[in-house]
Amino acid sequence: MDPLEVLRLALAEASSATPEPGEEYNAARAAPSAALDAVIDYLRAMGLERAALLHLLAALDDANNGRSNPILTKAPYDPKRPRMATKLRMELPTVSAAITILVRECGKPLDEAIKKASKAIRVGPGKLANFYDELNKDRYDKAVLDQYKFMLNFRDRYPEIGPAECAELILENAKSLR
Known part of the structure; x- marks a missing residue:
């Protein structure tokens, strides 16, 4: 199957990803993790660089397992920085x-x-x-x-x-x- 079609299907599936039973606290990260994993698989299939995304996926996995990771560490509060999402x-x-x-x-x-x-x-x-x-x-x-x-x-x-x-x-x- 065409790698781009595989990616499209994987991203569609990722949008409805849910955490494993008993891991409901990871619900907010389930879909983004699955989508990121799909993009990494696509890049691998295309022979493209994916190291930075692998680091991000590892950081999400750390968060899922209760470990801190500097990639996801919140920056210190700065009143000049916008507070809007x-x-x-x-x-x-x-x-x-x-x-x-x-x-x-x-x-x-x-x-x-x-x-x-x-x-x-x-x-x-x-x-x-x-x-x-x-x-x-x-x-x-x-x-x-x-x-x-x-x-x-x-x-x-x-x-x-x-x-x-x-x-x-x-x-x-x-x-x-x-």
Whole structure:
């Protein structure tokens, strides 16, 4: 079978991986570990370098077995470092770009645009409204602001796409991050 097809099937299977009975405390790592293992197998089949990923897989295995590993050791607290989860740091500015397009170019009321966007990523509209307000005051770090601007520029890169369709595409992109 084609190695890429094997990888695709393994990743599909990995997305529903569950821990062994009695190891429910490892539930959060079961699917990522299985997916990483599938990628490593693919790289092996293709004759590509995989050492760094093997180290990460070993670190996950250490965590599963109650051992510490420096790869997974939490960095010391720094009040200047963003406290928002990485996933939200991608999703929130992405849907915020859609909100901006819906309001500025489609004439939708802000609260309606926020409700639509909040459904796309399953975040409460209040939380999203607060984020959007702070974002428009430039109160986030460069990475968050860059993600927002990048998604807003999507509209400029594809002028043949209407604003409503562009906003929908951006929301679909945000859903795919889930």
